[in-house]
Amino acid sequence: xxxxxxxxxxxxxxxxxxxxxxxxxxxxxxxxxxxxxxxxxxxxxxxxxxxxxxxxxxxxxxxxxxxxxxxxxxxxxxxxxxxxxxxxxxxxxxxxxxxxxxxxxxxxxxxxxxxxxxxxxxxxxxxxxxxxxxxxxxxxxxxxxxxxxxxxxxxxxxxxxxxxxxxxxxxxxxxxxxxxxxxxxxxxxxxxxxxxxxxxxxxxxxxxxxxxxxxxxxxxxxxxxxxxxxxxxxxxxxxxxxxxxxxxxxxxxxxxxxxxxxxxxxxxxxxxxxxxxxxxxxxxxxxxxxxxxxxxxxxxxxxxxxxxxxxxxxxxxxxxxxxxxxxxxxxxxxxxxxxxxxxxxxxxxxxxxxxxxxxxxxxxxxxxxxxxxxxxxxxxxxxxxxxxxxxxxxxxxxxxxxxxxxxxxxxxxxxxxxxxxxxxxxxxxxxxxxxxxxxxxxxxxxxxxxxxxxxxxxxxxxxxxxxxxxxxxxxxxxxxxxxxxxxxxxxxxxxxxxxxxxxxxxxxxxxxxxxxxxxxxxxxxxxxxxxxxxxxxxxxxxxxxxxxxxxxxxxxxxxxxxxxxxxxxxxxxxxxxxxxxxxxxxxxxxx
Ligand code: ADP
Numbered sequence: 001x002x003x004x005x006x007x008x009x010x011x012x013x014x015x016x017x018x019x020x021x022x023x024x025x026x027x028x029x030x031x032x033x034x035x036x037x038x039x040x041x042x043x044x045x046x047x048x049x050x051x052x053x054x055x056x057x058x059x060x061x062x063x064x065x066x067x068x069x070x071x072x073x074x075x076x077x078x079x080x081x082x083x084x085x086x087x088x089x090x091x092x093x094x095x096x097x098x099x100x101x102x103x104x105x106x107x108x109x110x111x112x113x114x115x116x117x118x119x120x121x122x123x124x125x126x127x128x129x130x131x132x133x134x135x136x137x138x139x140x141x142x143x144x145x146x147x148x149x150x151x152x153x154x155x156x157x158x159x160x161x162x163x164x165x166x167x168x169x170x171x172x173x174x175x176x177x178x179x180x181x182x183x184x185x186x187x188x189x190x191x192x193x194x195x196x197x198x199x200x201x202x203x204x205x206x207x208x209x210x211x212x213x214x215x216x217x218x219x220x221x222x223x224x225x226x227x228x229x230x231x232x233x234x235x236x237x238x239x240x241x242x243x244x245x246x247x248x249x250x251x252x253x254x255x256x257x258x259x260x261x262x263x264x265x266x267x268x269x270x271x272x273x274x275x276x277x278x279x280x281x282x283x284x285x286x287x288x289x290x291x292x293x294x295x296x297x298x299x300x301x302x303x304x305x306x307x308x309x310x311x312x313x314x315x316x317x318x319x320x321x322x323x324x325x326x327x328x329x330x331x332x333x334x335x336x337x338x339x340x341x342x343x344x345x346x347x348x349x350x351x352x353x354x355x356x357x358x359x360x361x362x363x364x365x366x367x368x369x370x371x372x373x374x375x376x377x378x379x380x381x382x383x384x385x386x387x388x389x390x391x392x393x394x395x396x397x398x399x400x401x402x403x404x405x406x407x408x409x410x411x412x413x414x415x416x417x418x419x420x421x422x423x424x425x426x427x428x429x430x431x432x433x434x435x436x437x438x439x440x441x442x443x444x445x446x447x448x449x450x451x452x453x454x455x456x457x458x459x460x461x462x463x464x465x466x467x468x469x470x471x472x473x474x475x476x477x478x479x480x481x482x483x484x485x486x487x488x489x490x491x492x493x494x495x496x497x498x499x500x501x502x503x504x505x506x507x508x509x510x511x512x513x514x515x516x517x518x519x520x521x522x523x524x525x526x527x528x529x530x531x532x533x534x535x536x537x538x539x540x541x542x543x544x545x546x547x548x549x550x551x552x553x554x555x556x557x558x559x560x561x562x563x564x565x566x567x568x569x570x571x572x573x574x575x576x577x578x579x580x581x582x583x584x585x586x587x588x589x590x591x
Contacts, residue, residue, distance in 0.1 A: 349372040
């Protein structure tokens, strides 16, 4: 997806047939325009100049009507094809965007604002419409019709032809100058719209929090500021459009005036041309200029569209190109034997002198060389903000280290395809995403294959969800997530566990709840996790003393640095910061 107009040229090649029909129709249109002028000039000449009876020109008038009808039909046809081209292009662009998002690697899917993505997929793609429905048809028309008109005018009266030929370039020249400015402004408009959508989505999502903290008003002002920004960007485009139209009208009027003046002088003073010729040219001249004028307007909207299309392309490149950590998905990856198939599970995980920063000059994470053994139960501990979650994300392959390597049984993690890796791993976060759907559907997404109801229920009961399902009126068919029944923090984690039970992962990454769960829920979670962890390597961001004390190995993070590792009793002796943390926890009664 590279090159500046790759999306457009892609669409052009897909819609070659329609472009060819557009060209043929435009050719027909140019013949119809000239034919109409010739027939009208003939009719006026015969009726008003030669004084012929109306009855003698009936055939001529009939032909004129027929040509006018054909011209209307051809114009209509051009419009229809333009609209069809736009509809197809928009459908293709949206589906390409969607495919791109679906196949994007997880790190690139995480990047960016959801609001911005939605605004690009909906609004920017809509804006692309006029490129195909107006800009392209007008461009094809302007490359044919004026040429034929000029040929006819030159054969009739070369002076007029010269005037038309010399004045015409001013219009495209002006259009290009204005269009270039518009395109930049249009990109600016989309940046503003994306910001506006992002702010709006943020405010809607966090409405409750904002209200609780009395910040709703401030957020309202923020939305107002960002919508004003969008308004200003739109207005500045409109300003260019209005000035543009005014200038074009002036150029066209002046040009027609010059041709008419010259014709009048030739006809009345020098008497060097006939009325028929002068009239025919006068009929053709407005057609000629109005075509350029329409193209001018189409050019303006076309450039606006190109700005929007550029945004769509950028988003595709962003979600497409910078795949991090794991190998990009390739067609057929799943069919062949993967490298992961050859690896003994559960895996050992090696951290080889990892360094990672989110942004330059910000928090830095570094680790020495350390190995988490096969089937081990490891706890990552440290103060809040010390980098525990970041380390877990690096191990999960959600982030890529700036230097150093993550090794799976000694192999670089980057060798494995994303889907293969995630098939063997479960990451149970504190707030798993609950999709709008039934409880059963939410559990079933734990695995890529089709699962039976019995399997879902077994996984749910292993995760301690069976009691909840029994209480619900519609059991496993109860709607949860957006628009459905809400789930408590503990229930959400049990749902995540049920997903993991369906998958039976070889590597479990677990973000232990920071807030204390009730004893009952905690026991259920602990029991389920113990079952799940049999035959798997498990890495937990741990907060509970129980988890920490029972871990085979503890990784202690301090301000981004993995300062020590070992069992609980070893670290108590060797690492004063660790002993201090445990002491604080005991005093706080968190055990
Ligand atoms: P912990 O899990 O130990 O509380 P984290 O790994 O979440 O700590 O965060 C470590 C540091 O990285 C913090 O200073 C945090 O502000 C920063 N951080 C976390 N996520 C991001 C992010 N997406 N972009 C920039 N900085 C981040």
